[in-house]
Amino acid sequence: MARNLQSDEQLRPVDLARGHGLSTQAVRNYEESGILPAAGRTDSGYRTYTPLHARALGAFLALVPGHGHQTAASIMRAVNRDTEGEAFRLIDESHAQLLADRRTLQAVERALRDLTSAPAAEAPGRGGVFVGPLAQELGIRPATLRKWERAGLVRPCRDPLTGYRVYDETDVRDARLVHQLRRGGYLLEQIAPVIGQVRGAGGLEPLEAALRDWHDRVSARGRAMLAGAAELEAYLRERS
Template sequence: MGKNLQTGGRLRPIDLARAHGLSTQAVRNYEEAGVLPAADRTPSGYRAYTPLHADALRAFLALLPGHGHPTATAIMRAVNRGAADEAFRLIDESHAQLLDDRRTLRAVEDALRDLDPTAAPAASDPGGTFVGPLARQLGIRPATLRTWERAGLVRPHRDPRTGYRVYDGAAVRDARMTHQLRRGGYLLEQIAPLIEQVRSAGGVEPLGAALDDWHRRLSARGRAMLAGAAALEAYLRARG
């Protein structure tokens, strides 16, 4: 291990654990996963941690809210094996994902703003579309539309002559809303009550609270990334 691991006094697993409300087993697991650098052992075989390990643990826990467990783990592993550029690449990818999520949210808001909340043509309306063309328009598989139908999110009618599914204006609206909300990370069971509210209200206003929550979650991620970056920088400085 590097020189920094030998300085600053010895810490026990319980010392690291108590400082962050963790179990000692969790601390050992983090070391085994490469989140913490490998610890020295005492003559009796006990792990001997140092303040540098405490810095590493603080950095990891600070990275978690903004980057998620897999990416935070990969970042720390890269740093601990001396591959800082790999860690920076992973951080860049997380920021790119956050930016993409912000663009998705903007697209959702634009799409909902453009929806005609009262569109519900009759079954015979020649403007209806079939499952294949609608799936291509949304960039999804026809099977996905059928899954949404089984979940009650989309309600196509059947062509009386062919038996094919036909999506009128209201069904297309619901499919677009479902597609955009899925892109935003919402589960089908979370989307279902929103769709029902839109149908009963005759408009998309009930989605306002969900969009506000989405904005808050993205802002929280962005701020968490800043906190994670500060803690990681402190750990990098401690490593020397």
């Protein structure tokens, strides 16, 4: 259970706000949404905070770069409800997603190394994959794959018997590359020339630069998770 939040040292909303470059309204909003523990009140009804609230605010702001605002908020709410198991589960999910991103990036790099030896497209309907299974593998909707097709980023054939879209090995490679670049924040119009370069197996600098940038993003997120974990651990110690 959390200790008594009322202590000899009382802080005003403006004290917390100034310490983190926030507005006092932001501090109040964080409290009302459960990111901070409930504030005390003076006899006249004004909010009062303690160093524990300041520690909670620091933990939340440190969690955001690594986990995102929504997950960081959910982590703090779980801690403040004394359901630390839920907070740890959310943290584990973020780490699992980061590991998946690293593995996907490695897969893209392997695909790059194999570009010059990529096999020719197979005949439609033979050895390919349909839109549903491919979308499920990538964790996207089939409509997203169709959107990428309209943008020229993937070029599935049609099964001659059913008329369904069929993605051969090259199409799957392109879809994976598009998916990875989209995760890295690139727009479809930015990805199109990269995919064109890949298909031509020449001028790979744009894709290599994108992968270097994504490497940097993944590393920065991993480091941010470490920083957030340290601040959260400090908050948990103070609550105990």
